[in-house]
Amino acid sequence: MVVEYGDDIVIIDVGVMFPENEMLGVDLVIPDVTYLRDKLDHIRGIIITHGHEDHTGSLPYVLPQINFPPIWATRLTAGLISAKLKEHRLLDRVSIRTFASGDRIQLGRLAAEFFHVCHSIPDGVGIALETPVGTIVHSGDFKFDYTPVDQRQTDFAKLAELGSRGVLCLFSDSTHADRPGYTPSEAVVSDAFDSIFAAARGRVIVTTFASLISRVQQVIDAAVRYDRKVGVIGRSMVQNVTVAQDLGYLTAPPGVLVRPDEIGILNKLPPRQVVLITTGSQGEPTSALTRMANRDHRQIEIVPGDTVIMSAAPIPGNEELVSRTIDNLFRLGANVLWGHGTNVHVSGHASQEELKLMLSLIKPRFLVPIHGEYRHLILHARLAQGLGVPSGNIFVIEDGDVLEVSPDGAEVTEHVSAGYVFVDGLGVGDVGQVVLRDRQVLSQDGILIVMITVDRRTGMPIAGPEIVSRGFVYMRESEELIERARRQVQLALEQARTVSLAEPQQVDVDWQYVKNKIRDVLSKFVYDTTRRRPMILPLVMEV
């Protein structure tokens, strides 16, 4: 999100999106920042509201494109960002400045004030941005938790104060605008852990998001109560726990946390003295828990008596992977706890009644629902209408929409380039719609390659056609089909040659025409025979 006043630009959050199912082979989706290209010297800074990937993950890719403006964040967020940028060997090129909630910083003619909000990671903030035309408030990702693990409630007083000072426009988290009531407090997880830890006769293995530091704290606290030692497993979990512990956001009595290089000693302890915290809550194929479930982890073998707690909700699209992990853990004899009714996970986002509370405290003139799928934005808009915000004052906008706000009114004035940029391996932006469409075709029915060598002088084929396929049929068992396809190509070649010879003025054979002909004939034959549409790639070599 870009906030712009005159020559001053402030960027709020630089997150990644996880690829959707049809973005085949794409590792990450980052924002297109074309709009900023001509305005690099207007950028006064980047404010990061909290340390989750969907708010920080594009920094390594976007920072080099925008000349590394200073990054502002709270201490924990700054620590997590530093670790990330270090991995990308960018740390020495950035300036990361920390603030505490309550602080106020000046960014050109914009002044940012920060207020603490509860979320599923400590040290999250919302932002009040004072502009010459009025104050705009960005909620950050928030919920109203009366009993958060770190004892720091969302800053009601500041929200009320902002509301009474007058807020021009509120940008507010919509993730759970479809959920009635209140999101339960993180404290309910503590009770759930207590009863599970008390009943578990073997090891307890907890998986959650690596960034869910409060949850890790709860696991440690429960382990202490039940005299267990805690091992941390999985690269990102180890990294985040290390940062959080170094900065004092995660505390454990001496001897409780086992060092990553000493995990082996846990296998020597009695199982009922052991807790493992691991990555893999989304069933990611290469994560630690998934490996354990597949009997493929170097250090940890799942055995009957193990209790596994899935302390996370599947991100939409990951349900199948998560289900498979749960099934495989059950197959190995573990007891698995997950989902509704178990209270082993609560969300970090506000439900409907909390969104109403936010609106009632801030009393904004204009509302922009943010952070959610389109349906959540709409439902958030409706909630606001229910509270009396005129529908003309609510803006459901999407990436690239430019909303101009002034005391006289607000309107969407233009749409700028702000689509998705795909990251695949080291490539940023080199995978686009053409490549994805090819991958889609290849993934469904594979490829048929037709290879011909021709004499440059005569235009006559001197070798081939040969047909090779991958991902289409198992070639060894389909020799007859391939042979029939080959004869179809031969026929097409002969016909094409006839055409060329019939036009004596044309000295060279039009190989593009021949290739198209081969493609047409072969794709019809293959579809009629198999009802499949593999990619068909005719290759002609001249010698």
Add this chain to the structure above:
Amino acid sequence: MVVEYGDDIVIIDVGVMFPENEMLGVDLVIPDVTYLRDKLDHIRGIIITHGHEDHTGSLPYVLPQINFPPIWATRLTAGLISAKLKEHRLLDRVSIRTFASGDRIQLGRLAAEFFHVCHSIPDGVGIALETPVGTIVHSGDFKFDYTPVDQRQTDFAKLAELGSRGVLCLFSDSTHADRPGYTPSEAVVSDAFDSIFAAARGRVIVTTFASLISRVQQVIDAAVRYDRKVGVIGRSMVQNVTVAQDLGYLTAPPGVLVRPDEIGILNKLPPRQVVLITTGSQGEPTSALTRMANRDHRQIEIVPGDTVIMSAAPIPGNEELVSRTIDNLFRLGANVLWGHGTNVHVSGHASQEELKLMLSLIKPRFLVPIHGEYRHLILHARLAQGLGVPSGNIFVIEDGDVLEVSPDGAEVTEHVSAGYVFVDGLGVGDVGQVVLRDRQVLSQDGILIVMITVDRRTGMPIAGPEIVSRGFVYMRESEELIERARRQVQLALEQARTVSLAEPQQVDVDWQYVKNKIRDVLSKFVYDTTRRRPMILPLVMEV
């Protein structure tokens, strides 16, 4: 499921599985029936418990493999099966025999008695199969609905009677063994529809499974109450509604249902007199509702004022597609109702308390939890243990396990071939693990093809190497990368030639060696440069 006693075999249900995410390009998954191949003349019949795809969908593929034994089903189920087999041009080769619940049929030395069960389709049954060693009961897919739409409750009396006669083994639906309490009655949907229809000022568009005939009946009933006409849209919906109406399982007052070829007239009625029932509840890309959401439907255009009811739960794996459909409908200005708290859908499967009721009525000696993911089978087993069934009497088994049951005991004695067979287009079983693995690789990073023409006599390359890629990078923008890759191949070729020349006893060049060399060099180069692993396919033509 195959039930075998001596020389008598009865098959229960012949369903399809929908492909999982990584079964790329696969249309359907059907069972491997190798086990039956040597026993075709033992098969006394196939009993189909109800008309859902996951119980009938493999019939067109499996029947020809097992010599078309007679199929037994209730009238509606038989009607739906007939329509399906007609589409596959198999109807004249099969014998479909109907029974009513309460009937008893003899199949060799096995006698089958049928009892009505409530489910999300009318005319479902469970089966009591009398064998010389005792009675086994198959629950079918069931729930205990006290107020079903067709007024026919699950047959408590018969279940109690079977229980008091004595049941050796119960095979019972486990789909919702993870849900506490009772599954709500289909009747709650009626109330939800009432309030939605009453409030809707424009058209009401309802999507549900085409087989959910009871739901379609509810839509028609609500339409009648609110003076609306009903259009049915989508091939499978039209087909099922036609069958159900012909057989009297779906009733509508004259003039309420608009004929499929007259849908156009609905566009001329005032919107508040129109209801549409459509396919697309799973966000299937080619379904009617998805097309409407994408502004791509021939007849129906979504407009502000439309109310869309998603009267189905997403099948695991379809969440992303369903979400996208909902978002797109909102974008077009429709109001969409879906999910928890709306009561626009209830499940057709028993929850935990109902499973306990089934167990308490049947009081089986042995229990086999069926129909669910592995975790559901385990949870069902635990429920039964909680009711006092000894854990040694409960068998959590998977496809291919052979359970031998006798009055003396039960045990899994062997595992027979019974895996997945993939249907892709017209091909049944010709797509296996090799092809799927290739599709997986192709889908992630595409393919790089290296083409070389060599002189057969000298073994010298006379054209190429040329490199063509698809789904890897956009070639026009990556000419330099491809050129560097080409030079790597050239280098490898020269090295390989040196090796061959160094062994004068070897007249022919070992092209397999050269190909492997090219693959190794290129895959290392590509990975180092891009961190991607496309399929690399060296092709050598001799002239």
